[in-house]
Amino acid sequence: MSAPRVGSDIRRLLSASTAIIGPDELRARGEALPAPVRRYLEYALTDAAPPMHDAHLVHRGTFRTAPDKRWLPINGEQYFSVAIPGFIWNATVRVAPLIRISARDSLVDGRGNMRVKVLSTMTIADASGPQIDQGARLRWLGECAWFPYAFTAPCLEWSPIDDSAAEVRLIGNGLPVSAAMTVDGDGRLTRLRAQRYRDVGGGRAVLTPWTGVYRQYRECRGVRVPTAVEVTWELDGGPFSYARFEVVSLEYNIARVA
Numbered sequence: 001m002s003a004p005r006v007g008s009d010i011r012r013l014l015s016a017s018t019a020i021i022g023p024d025e026l027r028a029r030g031e032a033l034p035a036p037v038r039r040y041l042e043y044a045l046t047d048a049a050p051p052m053h054d055a056h057l058v059h060r061g062t063f064r065t066a067p068d069k070r071w072l073p074i075n076g077e078q079y080f081s082v083a084i085p086g087f088i089w090n091a092t093v094r095v096a097p098l099i100r101i102s103a104r105d106s107l108v109d110g111r112g113n114m115r116v117k118v119l120s121t122m123t124i125a126d127a128s129g130p131q132i133d134q135g136a137r138l139r140w141l142g143e144c145a146w147f148p149y150a151f152t153a154p155c156l157e158w159s160p161i162d163d164s165a166a167e168v169r170l171i172g173n174g175l176p177v178s179a180a181m182t183v184d185g186d187g188r189l190t191r192l193r194a195q196r197y198r199d200v201g202g203g204r205a206v207l208t209p210w211t212g213v214y215r216q217y218r219e220c221r222g223v224r225v226p227t228a229v230e231v232t233w234e235l236d237g238g239p240f241s242y243a244r245f246e247v248v249s250l251e252y253n254i255a256r257v258a
Contacts, residue, residue: 017053021053021153025152026041026045032158034160036183037151044145044187044224045223049222052150053081054252054253055080055250060074060248062074062244067238072095080147084155085107085172088104099119107139134176134197164183190214196210209234215227215229
């Protein structure tokens with residue numbers, strides 16, 4: 001696959017750190033990790049898995065904004081930094097044949113931002129602040145499943161829960177971020193659950209249980225990754241699944257090429 005076109009903001013993200021995480025970091029931390037995490041990394045990272053500086057993912061899927069709303073087609077592209085939490089996600093939602101909504105979610109220099117536009121010109125949302133930072137940090141944590149060497153990064157602390165689960169904490173500036181990861185008997189990461197801030201309108205956000213479920217593992221460039229993920233808010237009235245994404249392509253270390 002040819003190198004993707006990289007804009008100045010993405011170059012800034014990918015050049016923020018020259019750190020690369022690979023087998024050396026895994027060996028250094030491996031014995032200290034909880035058993036489910038070791039089992040997962042042994043499954044996910046084959047001998048052909050490359051050390052990782054960054055990742056580039058393209059996805060398709062469906063998205064909805066409320067439990068009573070219809071599912072809409074969505075296509076997106078995302079860039080990640082691996083050693084230091086960071087990403088830029090650009091997506092387009094087709095609302096009607098001639099109407100598109102563009103969304104941009106990012107975590108750069110520890111700060112999150114969510115911007116939404118109609119027809120790529122009229123801004124209908126531009127959110128930032130500590131609660132957006134918290135949500136963006138959790139999103140990066142959940143998406144480490146596509147670049148699993150990140151789970152050995154110094155910014156993560158681990159605690160065992162039981163034979164199939166562990167708690168991970170993302171340390172550093174900002175609101176506390178932690179999640180529980182569940183790993184099955186074969187070593188596949190199947191679920192991540194956390195408390196994430198959810199916009200309830202009127203400028204208010206409330207901590208709400210938030211879950212990502214990973215499915216359909218395939219090997220990509222020496223890494224076994226889930227190619228389908230479903231993201232859900234666990235509301236008082238029942239679960240609200242709002243995003244179902246399918247991975248189209250995944251590349252590593254594109255900064256060196258671009």
